Amino acid sequence: MTKTYKEIQGDGGSDVAGQIAGLQGRLRDRMAAVKCKIAVMSGKGGVGKSTVTANLAAALAARGAAVGVLDADVYGPSLAQMFGLRGRQLTYDSQGVQPPVTASGIKVMSMDFFLADGKTPVVWDGPQQEAFAWKGMLEMHTLREFLTDTDWGELDYLLIDLPPGTSQFATLTDLLGKPDGTVVISIPTAVSRLVVQRSISMITEVLKLPVLGVVENMSAYYCGGCDSERPLFNGPEITDYGGTPVLGRIPFDPRMAEASDAGTPFVESHALEPPAAAFLTLATELKTRVSPAPA
Ligand SMILES: Nc1ncnc2c1ncn2[C@@H]1O[C@H](COP(=O)(O)OP(=O)(O)OP(=O)(O)O)[C@@H](O)[C@H]1O
Ligand SMILES: [Mg+2]
Known part of the structure; x- marks a missing residue:
């Protein structure tokens, strides 16, 4: 018979259950x-989760929402760079x-x-021989502390940018329960759609959680001088x-990568360009499906 923490007798006074x-x-x-609370995830790496998170956040903020973004990619954080915040010193107060x-x-x-700097990797301090036993636990606690110890204040939206794969998504939902929305990022290639479809099945069939929808990034090529979209990949458009x-x-636009590298979301630096409009439309779509209005 399985026991819960509460049923373990004599824990030496550590009160694990209470903690x-x-x-x-x-x-x-x-x-x-x-x-x-909106999770942005994908089974596939490099498809634009962080780019979409940063620009969706900027589009929601442009529409007047109070927005926070948690970079849940602990080993490969990129949002400080994309928002131009690298090197900021954290301060701590009673909140x-x-x-x-x-x-x-x-x-x-x-x-x-x-x-410390752009070369410093994330390394956990502990006995390396038994790392498998405690590494996952530290990753979970890091995510929990980011959520809990940050003074987010009152927010309409907290976007959570996850690393590729489903593992950190599962950890997040262990901590939070059901997010208010889960957005999955893909690109229109058979390889991406295959991997992304598996991650959707993992969420809906194994974790039994809903998925709000997919955002197809790099859906076409938009070059600054072209004033219209061209095909980028040859995959057929699919609707679900x-x-x-x-x-x-969201189309591919080389200026979007430049904007991320320079530390200003494209939606802010190129507000009047069609790819920025695609993010504003996405923000409206999200707002209609997940409303921050009090119930
Ligand atoms: N629509 C786009 N137009 C131009 N460049 C883009 C677009 N989307 C993403 N990129 C660029 O592609 C690269 C990968 O994007 P990004 O880092 O957002 O992907 P990711 O899915 O978050 O990656 P990871 O799996 O490593 O977390 C970045 O250099 C980004 O600037
Ligand atoms: Mg990323």
Whole structure:
């Protein structure tokens, strides 16, 4: 018969069950001020999760929403760079860790702020021989602390940019329960669609959680001088991923990568360009499906 922590007799006074309840209570209290928690994930790496997160955040902020972004890619954080916040010093007060804020008011937390410079990797301090036993636990606690200890304040949207794969998504939902929305990023190639479809099945069939929809990034090629879209990949347009709808399509535009590298979301630096409009349309789509309005 399986026992829960609460049933273990004589834990030497460490009160493990009480400690876990305390941690979960603090997380719940912090998240109570966040109206919509949106997970941005993909089974596939490099398809634009972080780019879409940064620009969707900027589009929501441009529409007047209070927005926070959590970079949950602990080993490969990229959002501090994409928001132009690298090198910011974190400060701490009675409300918690103060997240760096962009000029447009987006609050950002990332492992990047804890690393000395651009060359420093994330290395956990512990007995390397038994690393398998504790590494996953530290990754989970890092995510929990980012969610709990950051002074997010009152937010309409907290976008959570996950690393590729489904593992950190599962950890996130262990901590948070069902996100208010899960957005899956893909690109229109057979390889991406195959891997992404598997990650959707993992979420819906194994974790039994809903997926709001897919965003197809790099859906076409938009070059600054062309003033219209050209094909980028030859994959046929599809409207759903096994029943999961496509929420939006974002073209590839070389200036979008330049904007990310320069530290300003494309939606802010090229607000009047069609690819920026695609993000604003996506923000509207998200707002209609996941409304921060009080119930
Ligand atoms: N629509 C786009 N137009 C131009 N460049 C893009 C676009 N989307 C993404 N990129 C570029 O492609 C690269 C990968 O994007 P990004 O880092 O957002 O992917 P990711 O899915 O978050 O990757 P990872 O799996 O490593 O987390 C980046 O250099 C980014 O600037
Ligand atoms: Mg990323």
